[in-house]
Every structure is written in C-alpha cells, then in structure tokens.
Amino acid sequence: MRLTYTFLVIGFLTAAFTGCKDPKEETTPFDKEALLRNFADRIIVPSIERFQSDINALQTSFTAFETDRTAANLEEVRTKWKTAYLQWQAVKIFDFGPIRNRAFKASTGTYPTDTVKITSNITAGGYDLASINNIDAIGLPALDFLLYRNDAITYFAGDDPYTTYTKNVIQKMVTETQQIVSAWSSYRATFIASTGTETTSAFSGLVNEFNRDYELAKNAKLGIPIGKQSLGIQLSEYIEARYSGISLELLDNNIRYLDNLYKGNSFNSGLNGVGFDDYLKHLERSSLDGTIRGNFASIRSSIGAFNGTLEEEMNTNTTGLDALYTQMHGQVVSLKTDMTSAFGVLITYQDNDGD
Amino acid sequence: MWFGWVSSLYIQPDYYFGYLGFEWVKPLPGNWMYTPFIFMIFAAVGILFGFLYRFSAALFFLCFTYVELLDKSNYLNHYYFVSLMTFLLIWVPANRSLSLDARIRPRIRRETTHRWHIGIFKFQLACVYVFAGIAKIHPDWLFDAQPLRIWLQAHHHLPLIGDLLREKWVAYAFSWFGCIYDVFIVVFLLSRKWFAFAYFFVIAFHMITWYLFPIGIFPWVMIFSTLIFFPTAFHEKIVRFLHNKLPKHKGEHMTKPPSSEPSPWIRRLLFAYIFIQIVVPFRYVIYPGNLFWNEEGFRFSWRVMLMHKEGHATFYLRDKATGRESEIDNTRFLTDTQEDQMATQPDMILQYAQILKEHFDGKTLRYGEHEFPISDPEIHAQIYVSLNGRPSRLFVDKRHDLTQLPYNLAHREWVEPFEE
Numbered sequence A: 001m002r003l004t005y006t007f008l009v010i011g012f013l014t015a016a017f018t019g020c021k022d023p024k025e026e027t028t029p030f031d032k033e034a035l036l037r038n039f040a041d042r043i044i045v046p047s048i049e050r051f052q053s054d055i056n057a058l059q060t061s062f063t064a065f066e067t068d069r070t071a072a073n074l075e076e077v078r079t080k081w082k083t084a085y086l087q088w089q090a091v092k093i094f095d096f097g098p099i100r101n102r103a104f105k106a107s108t109g110t111y112p113t114d115t116v117k118i119t120s121n122i123t124a125g126g127y128d129l130a131s132i133n134n135i136d137a138i139g140l141p142a143l144d145f146l147l148y149r150n151d152a153i154t155y156f157a158g159d160d161p162y163t164t165y166t167k168n169v170i171q172k173m174v175t176e177t178q179q180i181v182s183a184w185s186s187y188r189a190t191f192i193a194s195t196g197t198e199t200t201s202a203f204s205g206l207v208n209e210f211n212r213d214y215e216l217a218k219n220a221k222l223g224i225p226i227g228k229q230s231l232g233i234q235l236s237e238y239i240e241a242r243y244s245g246i247s248l249e250l251l252d253n254n255i256r257y258l259d260n261l262y263k264g265n266s267f268n269s270g271l272n273g274v275g276f277d278d279y280l281k282h283l284e285r286s287s288l289d290g291t292i293r294g295n296f297a298s299i300r301s302s303i304g305a306f307n308g309t310l311e312e313e314m315n316t317n318t319t320g321l322d323a324l325y326t327q328m329h330g331q332v333v334s335l336k337t338d339m340t341s342a343f344g345v346l347i348t349y350q351d352n353d354g355d
Numbered sequence B: 001m002w003f004g005w006v007s008s009l010y011i012q013p014d015y016y017f018g019y020l021g022f023e024w025v026k027p028l029p030g031n032w033m034y035t036p037f038i039f040m041i042f043a044a045v046g047i048l049f050g051f052l053y054r055f056s057a058a059l060f061f062l063c064f065t066y067v068e069l070l071d072k073s074n075y076l077n078h079y080y081f082v083s084l085m086t087f088l089l090i091w092v093p094a095n096r097s098l099s100l101d102a103r104i105r106p107r108i109r110r111e112t113t114h115r116w117h118i119g120i121f122k123f124q125l126a127c128v129y130v131f132a133g134i135a136k137i138h139p140d141w142l143f144d145a146q147p148l149r150i151w152l153q154a155h156h157h158l159p160l161i162g163d164l165l166r167e168k169w170v171a172y173a174f175s176w177f178g179c180i181y182d183v184f185i186v187v188f189l190l191s192r193k194w195f196a197f198a199y200f201f202v203i204a205f206h207m208i209t210w211y212l213f214p215i216g217i218f219p220w221v222m223i224f225s226t227l228i229f230f231p232t233a234f235h236e237k238i239v240r241f242l243h244n245k246l247p248k249h250k251g252e253h254m255t256k257p258p259s260s261e262p263s264p265w266i267r268r269l270l271f272a273y274i275f276i277q278i279v280v281p282f283r284y285v286i287y288p289g290n291l292f293w294n295e296e297g298f299r300f301s302w303r304v305m306l307m308h309k310e311g312h313a314t315f316y317l318r319d320k321a322t323g324r325e326s327e328i329d330n331t332r333f334l335t336d337t338q339e340d341q342m343a344t345q346p347d348m349i350l351q352y353a354q355i356l357k358e359h360f361d362g363k364t365l366r367y368g369e370h371e372f373p374i375s376d377p378e379i380h381a382q383i384y385v386s387l388n389g390r391p392s393r394l395f396v397d398k399r400h401d402l403t404q405l406p407y408n409l410a411h412r413e414w415v416e417p418f419e420e
Helices: A002-019 A032-067 A071-091 A104-109 A115-124 A132-137 A139-148 A161-193 A202-223 A247-263 A276-282 A286-304 A310-316 A318-343 B004-010 B030-049 B053-070 B077-091 B100-104 B115-136 B139-143 B148-153 B168-190 B195-212 B218-229 B232-245 B264-286 B336-342 B346-360
Strands: B309-318 B325-327 B364-367 B370-373 B378-387 B393-396
Touching: A032 A071, A032 A161, A032 A202, A032 A247, A032 A276, A071 A104, A071 A139, A071 A247, A104 A139, A104 A161, A115 A132, A115 A139, A115 A161, A132 A139, A139 A161, A161 A202, A202 A247, A202 A318, A247 A276, A247 A286, A247 A310, A276 A286, A276 A318, A286 A318, A310 A318, A318 B309, A318 B378, B004 B030, B030 B053, B053 B077, B077 B115, B077 B218, B115 B168, B115 B218, B115 B264, B139 B168, B148 B168, B168 B195, B168 B218, B195 B218, B309 B336, B309 B346, B336 B346, B346 B378
Parallel strands: none
Antiparallel strands: B309 B325, B309 B378, B364 B370, B378 B393
C-alpha cells in the first residue's frame, strides 16, 4: 500500500518537473569533451608547439653567437630567450600528463636560480644537468643569469666552459621540448576522453592545475619577493628573472594566458571557443563569470600601470604592489572556491560521502 | 599500490587532526603503520571463517577504530558505521554454527540464538537509513536539489544517461527519491510481504550511488548487510546449502535453546546503546545557527551526501613584538586532503592554528640581516567558503587570534553567521 503511494509520489514529481522544464533551452548543451578538445587542439598543443619553435630559435641564435660573439648577436640571443620565456607562461599551466610525467615544468622553469651552483658547475666541470641537484641551475631562469649578468659578454670567450654550459642548458631544453611535443600528440586522445570528476581525470587535473598555476603566479612571482611570507621583509633574491628585469612582463603573460584559457580563446587566432566561462554560464553562474572576468581585467591593468621592473617598484612603490597582491588574492577565492565547487571537481581522491 | 593510501594518509603527513578527547591516539612510527592493516586482514579472515571469532572481531574493531581516530580529515560516516558494526559483532555469538570454532569445539554449537543478536544489527542499519532520510528533509536537498545538482551535472559526459544528468528535474527526482527511500526503506524491509521487493530497491539504489559517486565499498556493505532483514528461513537455506557442501563432522548436535530473554544486565546495556545511537544524531538541536555552516553536531549523525563545501583558507602568523605578519603556505604543513577538510571545518581550523603556533613559538625567523625571535605568536585566518553551490562568503574573519579561542564542544561565536 505505502509503496504504491511512494510510486505515485515519485511519478507525480517526475511528471511535475518534466512539465515545468524550460522550453527555450534548445541551444547546444555544454559538453566537457568539447571543452577539452578546444583546450587540446587550439590552446595546449599550439602553445607547446610555439614554445618549441621559440626554443629552437633560441638555439639557432646562440649558435650564431658562438661563431661570431658580437654584442649584437648576444642581444639577439637575449631577445629569443625573452620570447621563449614569455611563451613558457602559456605552457607551464599544463603540468599534467606528459609535462608532469617528465617533470618538464621543474626542469624548465625553477627559480630563483642558484647562481653559486651554476658558477661552481662551470668551474668544476663534469656536471650532470639531468641531476635533481641541478634543478635550480638549468632552464630559462639559469639563462637569465648566464645571459644578463653584468658584463655577460666577457664570460663568453673562446671554447670556454661558460659557453659550453649555456649551450648545454639550451640543448637540454630543446631535447625535452621535442619529447613533450611528441608525447602530447599521443596523449591528446586520452586527454579529450577523460572527462570525469575524480582527481585522476584530465578535466579535474586541468582545473586543479589552473588553480595551482594561478596561486603560483600570485605567490612566487609577486607575494614572496614583496615579503608576504617573510614578515614583510622584501626578498629580492626571490625575484623571477631578476637579471633581465622582465618579472612583471612574465607575470602579465602568466595572467593573460590563464585568462585566455578561462575563456577558451584559441592560442593562434585568439577566437573565442568553449572555456570554463561557458561551463559557468551553463551552470547559471553568470555573475561569477562576470566577477572572474572583471578580476582578470583589473589585475592586468594594474600590472600594466607599473613602469619599472619589479625590483625597482619594490624600492619605490610598495603600496602599488600590495594593492596588486590584494587584487590577485581576491581572485583565488573566485577561482578555487566558487568555480571549482560549481564544477563539482573533487580535490581529494579518497572515498567521499559528501559530509 | 595496494597500500599506497596508507602511506599518504598515515605515514607521510607531518601533523594529524585528532578527535577531541582522543588526541592521545597517535600513528605508529613509519612503516609500523601497516601493522594494524595487516592485523585487520587476518581478523577479517577470522571473522569470515569463524576462527577465534570473538578475538578476531575485537581485533578488527580495535585496529579499525584506532586508524579512524588518528585523523578526522578522513572521517566518513561509512567508517563510523564499520566501527559500530564490528563493535556489535564482538558481543554476538556468530560462530556457533558453520564455523571453524564450532568444528574445533563442537560443544559451542547452537541452532538458535537470542533475538537481540539479530535485532541489534537491524536497529543499527535502520539508524543509518532513517537518520540519513531525516537529514535529507532540508530545504537545500528538497527545494534546490543541492548538492546533487552539482554532482550529477558533473557526469554529463556519461554514455546514455549523461544527457539526463544535466537536466535539473533529474537532480530533483534523485533528491526526492533518495529522501523517500532512506526514510521508508526499513519499514518495507521489515514487512514480511514487501521485503523482497524492498531489497530490489536496496540493490538498485546502492548500485546507482556506486556508479555515480566515489563512495568506495559502502554500497556493497549496505547491499549485503541488509540481508539480515530477510526471514530466518532464507538464512537457514544458505546455511544448509553450505553445510551439505562441507565434509561431515562428528560430534553431538547441541540443540538446547538459550533462554529467550536476555539477562537484565544485557538489557540495560542494550538500552544504553540504543539510547546513545538515537540521541547523538539529534545533538545538533542544542546549537544555534546553521548546521551545515557551523558543523556543530554534524559528525556521527548519518548526514550522508548532504553537503558540497569548498573553502579557501589563508592563515597569518603575527609577531607580537613587531606587529609584522606573514602568510602561511599551508602545503608546508598539511596534505591536500587535510587542507581541503580543514578549510571548511571550524574545529580543524582551531587545531591547525595550534599546530602553527607550536611550530613557530620559540623559533627565530631570519630574512637577510633581519632576525625575528618569535614568542607566543598570534595566528589569524581569513577564510571563504562556498556551501551547496552558493557564492562563497566570509567564513572566518581575520580579526580573531585563533590561538586564544577555546577548542571544545561549546558553540563557536567566531564563525561568521550564515545568512541566506
């Protein structure tokens, strides 16, 4: 008897909710696979391929500099290095799959670079750049020191260990980038099909790495140097790319690429595709989407307002940097708490009964 | 790795969030932490074959509960359920038939048993379902279909049912069905007429949850445990079937039925147990404010699948001498799971503040030529939390020195009020 009643209630409810379904919902529903496909084909793979051509161009320019060591040729190497480093901001977000498996993020972008270690490697010789001990003596940050230290050109003389070290650092990146490009071509299919909510799924990995990279930008590129984790004492030795002074450009690029990813903008054409924003709109969280967009825009305009390098601004404009930091902090809550919870992505992998 | 999670949950963490009153329960050093799990395997086999049954049941209960008490970041209602069920197993003579114990010592064999030996398990299962059902009679669950709306849409990529799961009405249907199921299923399981039909629903319900949610072995535990609601004849059939498969053994067949009434002492203890089980889930009524937000009286109450809470917590160390402040990198102290759980649970927030205070108290922090001897530091936190799909809002304000706040069962005034 009671069971019949239960069925009636369920049937009634089902009918009721089907009945009041919004009839204008006829647009194509949001699809995670479409998002992953857009990310893979129009953002991730093109970004990695561009990085590869940038790194190769860096190597070519360095070879030219090796044969003819003029200041102009060194300047060319620096320009190529800078292009590659700015492009690296688009690649380092994707620390999962092949990039995670090969620890590519750590070997390419660990900073602050250990100048003492680099110098002693060069003096002593017989170094192994693949060793975990040398993780902060290689990659783009090591080149910042090698190419931009005072009177850098005087260190490149003849068939010297300094030149060889620089060449080896570049060569390592060329080789590894090549490996990542080919690994991604086979990983692509796995990535696109992995749409679940468990942490092992590509979608969860992507959301988590997106958040992690944003927090890393906030903390490592800005917070730590300006003293946010050291009782307000500035730590200029933690500034990224301190010798070239491009820290704020790197930060700006980092945020730009995260913003583009959020919106699903194609890397090459800039045209808008399926992104996190579409997922939020599909979930009827348009106001959150507006907040996140607004935050990205205002963060980028604040970064653009600085004229000097990060180190110069740290000496003259701590208020401006503090304000930027606060802005960036606010965005963490929108991304990590609001966006992630709206997506229903799990942070932990253990059994979870939702309590 | 089979035991990979033992290491990540109980060996790798630097700190543990003990339960109030049970902070003395500490993990064993290093790989010794594997021993309770190995004991549990032996104990489970012992229970299964009825070998050294009571000892096995006690060993399993102690090891399992010990592990659960280590860190509340890993609390799950299901684990609490396992602890209670194995505790009850210790006190019933489940080894009196078809067991190695009865084969070794035939004089313990029995064909009948006290009614409470079966009834107490029915009661325990009824608690889980009914309280889980009552907890679902909540506006978020019934009128917003939350958190199921978040969780179901995340599966929109599944073949066949994916398109359904993105429909709002499906989340409502799941919510209402889940609530009605939990509240009434026990009534039907107890009915002689309906139990088989009800069991079909038990299987269907738990298979769906197993398919859609990461709740581990719980669906299987429930599917098999609810068999206890089946009539004795059904179980006797299984026993007889297994008996016939096993080699015959000699020895007298004890049929002396035990007295049908439990002794007064057992009766008192049973009443006490039942009373506690019924009162504990309702203890939340003595706390003001929103239960999901404050989580006062939330655990041990069968509030399953009710909440999707996500938080971001920034902790600050403040040096009293200079008034200077540092942000804490939580990943230096906590695992991802711990940080995630801590950020939304007020009692864990206070525990973490104490961990930080003890870590920094008496240390001298050096930055370049600057030195800061830290003594009795303040710990502050700014925490934002999103509950069941609502926009995040301030959970803990930075103005409180968390080290000065009492860690006890009293209502916590310092959690920002939850207003709709």
